[in-house]
Amino acid sequence: MTWSERTVVRNGVRLSCRDSGGPGAPVVLLHGLAGHAGEWDAVARRLSPAHRVVAVDQRGHGASERRPGDVSRAAYVADVVAVLDQLGLQQPVLVGQSLGGHTAMLTAAAHPGLVRALVLVEAGPGGPDPELPARIDGWLDAWPVPFTTRAAAVGFFGGGPVGEGWAAGLEQREGGWWPRFDRDVMVESLAENARCDFWDRWAEVSCPTLAVLGQSGIIPPREADRMLADRPRTQAVSIPGAGHDVHLEQPEVLLGLLSNFLDTCPSTASEG
Structure with missing residues (x-):
């Protein structure tokens, strides 16, 4: 698969996208907080023969506008x-992991006519969590930046495909390997998640939905149970042995779930 680099500009903010091209039904991939579009490469390669796959560096991340000013939901x-x-991109399936999944959910709720289906990977409506910004700030503060080598970064992030995926989001400059984002932008991006409840938005989603959770991920069982209670036609799968980075830990399993879901989604559909 060969990516075409595409640029979208909205209100002066530059968004960098990777586009596989082709005539297939579109799939849009959204990474999580502090992530980047390249996290989806393993999944995108397998989807691209049948789908036009677009992976987005969201604002504040990767090759997109680093300090966009507005980082509201x-x-x-x-x-x-x-x-x-x-x-x-007509009637795409939105696939998002973590904060990217939250963005995909809000998009599907606010613009039901634009979205064919929704896939949430380790994501949900959540709820008020006043301690969230401090936890994220502490997590990012623990990164020993700049990493002296790319291999050191891979090791810090756990090695293997997960470590490689996170390290691929770094850039080499000024004597080491640095994140392609600013910490304060990341913390501010979660400000609304820390104080707001989004369950009303979840109830407004009308398209077919697949929720993919890691067995040891961050979505509490009570949240998953409520998601299914509020929208019982949601398909939900828990992947044994997987954590929060399902798309990096077990891309083949995720790909199988995605492929089956995409094959059964009508081109336009609504559900209660």
């Missing part, structure tokens, strides 16, 4: 809508 959603519009 509404800004992230409006970016997705701009990507669909400017790249001509």
Whole structure:
């Protein structure tokens, strides 16, 4: 698969996208907080023969605008809508991991006519969590940046495919390997998640939905149970032995779930 680098600009904010091209039904991939579009490469390669796959560096991340100013949930959603519009993506399936999944959920809720289906990977409506910004700040503060070598970064992030996936989001400059984001932007991006409840948005999603959870991920069982209670037609799968980075830990398992789900989704559909 050969990516084409595409740029979408909304209100002066530059968004970098990787586009597989092709005539297939579109799939849009959204990474999580502090992530990057390249995390999806293993999944995208396998989807691309049958689908037009677009992986987005969301605002504040990767090759996109590093300090966009507005990092509200509404800004992230409006970016997705701009990507669909400017790249001509009709009725895509939105696939998002973690914060990217939250963005995908909000987009599907606010713009039901634009989205064919929704896949949440280790993501859900969540709820108020005042300690969340401090936890994220502490997590990012623990990164020993700059990493002296790329191999050191891979090891810090756990080695294997997960370590490689996270290290691929770094850039080499000024004597080491650095994140392609600013910590304060990441913390601010979660400000609304720390204080708001999004269960009403979850109830407004009307398209077919697949929720993929890691057995040892971050979505509490009570949240998953409520998701299914509020929208019982949601398909939900827990992947044994997987954590939060399901797409990096077990891409083949995730790919199988995605492929089956995509094959059964009608081109346009609604559900209660």
